[in-house]
Amino acid sequence: MLVTEMLKLAPSAEQCEALLATMRACNVAANHTAEVAFEHRTANKIALQKLMYADLRAEFGLSAQMAIRSIAKACEAYKRDKKIKPVFRELGAVAYDQRILSWKGRDRVSILTLTGRIVVPVVYQGRWLATTGATMRGQADLVYRDGAFYLAAVIDVPEPPQGDEPDEWLGVDLGIVNLATDSTGEAHTGKGVRAVRRRNARLRARLQAKATKSAKRLLKKRKRKESRFARDVNHVISKHLVGKAKDTQTGIALEDLEGIRDRVTVRKAQRADHHSWAFHQLRTFVTYKAAITGVPVRLVDPRDTSRTCHRCGHCDKRNRPNRDDFKCLGCGFAGPADYNAAINIGRRAVSHAADDAA
Numbered sequence: 155m156l157v158t159e160m161l162k163l164a165p166s167a168e169q170c171e172a173l174l175a176t177m178r179a180c181n182v183a184a185n186h187t188a189e190v191a192f193e194h195r196t197a198n199k200i201a202l203q204k205l206m207y208a209d210l211r212a213e214f215g216l217s218a219q220m221a222i223r224s225i226a227k228a229c230e231a232y233k234r235d236k237k238i239k240p241v242f243r244e245l246g247a248v249a250y251d252q253r254i255l256s257w258k259g260r261d262r263v264s265i266l267t268l269t270g271r272i273v274v275p276v277v278y279q280g281r282w283l284a285t286t287g288a289t290m291r292g293q294a295d296l297v298y299r300d301g302a303f304y305l306a307a308v309i310d311v312p313e314p315p316q317g318d319e320p321d322e323w324l325g326v327d328l329g330i331v332n333l334a335t336d337s338t339g340e341a342h343t344g345k346g347v348r349a350v351r352r353r354n355a356r357l358r359a360r361l362q363a364k365a366t367k368s369a370k371r372l373l374k375k376r377k378r379k380e381s382r383f384a385r386d387v388n389h390v391i392s393k394h395l396v397g398k399a400k401d402t403q404t405g406i407a408l409e410d411l412e413g414i415r416d417r418v419t420v421r422k423a424q425r426a427d428h429h430s431w432a433f434h435q436l437r438t439f440v441t442y443k444a445a446i447t448g449v450p451v452r453l454v455d456p457r458d459t460s461r462t463c464h465r466c467g468h469c470d471k472r473n474r475p476n477r478d479d480f481k482c483l484g485c486g487f488a489g490p491a492d493y494n495a496a497i498n499i500g501r502r503a504v505s506h507a508a509d510d511a512a
């Protein structure tokens with residue numbers, strides 16, 4: 155299974171200069187290409203290569219592969235929205251592949267710069283690189299952030315063989331109030347994440363009113379800190395859920411993503427928050443951690459999981475008078491809505507298993 159991991163590089167002062175110069179040149183080249191693409195109204199990579207390739211190599215000193223990568227970057231961005239001319243940041247991420255990046259063991263990486271290849275030490279940040287049997291691919295994005303260099307590197311992690319079909323499935327309901335609630339009733343709140351977000355939103359409003367350069371910088375820093383925090387929380391929750399499934403020899407059942415949108419009735423602002431990357435990230439983390447640990451994951455039909463009573467099966471919209479509570483009109487069962495949903499999700503995985511066997 156391929157995972158992407160942010161690895162920190164530790165270049166020397168001289169290497170820093172070489173990397174920065176390369177990033178600048180690649181982004182200037184991409185901007186230049188974007189201008190031409192926009193002017194000619196074409197996102198055709200072959201056509202743009204014909205137009206730009208020789209120029210980019212001569213003018214910006216790019217290697218063949220870097221020129222092609224820069225053209226591709228401009229093409230893809232322009233293709234996404236042809237109404238605007240893409241503009242890349244001076245030190246925006248630069249994509250590398252195995253022709254211009256290669257690993258020297260696990261703690262050094264050879265990177266092509268404008269002035270030739272340099273071998274840069276890698277400070278481990280990833281858990282996957284240390285996993286037995288994990289292999290590195292040449293694909294990576296070179297990222298410059300807060301004065302440091304990182305590689306968003308693609309790592310191939312071997313998946314352990316999956317054992318027998320589990321008899322039981324841990325149903326997991328992903329939500330807003332609680333980021334994740336499982337069918338044993340355990341809930342992981344997003345309280346900390348929401349508090350940080352609210353605090354940052356207030357700060358943002360204040361800083362935006364100022365609109366100075368330093369305010370903008372501070373805003374950006376805050377935003378990143380917030381993402382890192384949410385990411386950490388997601389790592390902790392997903393690790394816990396997968397560990398729990400592993401220990402109890404159950405699989406993990408999640409709702410098929412499609413249905414989530416329909417069954418959540420919240421204010422728009424919250425919905426934006428809910429559908430943000432952090433929410434998807436938690437699913438992704440659960441899925442890949444489970445794969446690596448050998449815990450099966452099953453996606454189930456999410457229809458009516460939140461309005462069906464897990465005790466008597468009575469299904470009615472009115473069983474859920476508000477977002478947080480469930481109260482069955484059939485048998486009178488009352489409890490947290492997400493807990494009831496998680497049980498339904500876990501059970502659906504069992505019936506899916508029976509369908510598969512039939």
Ligand SMILES: [Zn+2]
Nearest residue numbers: 463466482485
């Ligand atoms: Zn009931």
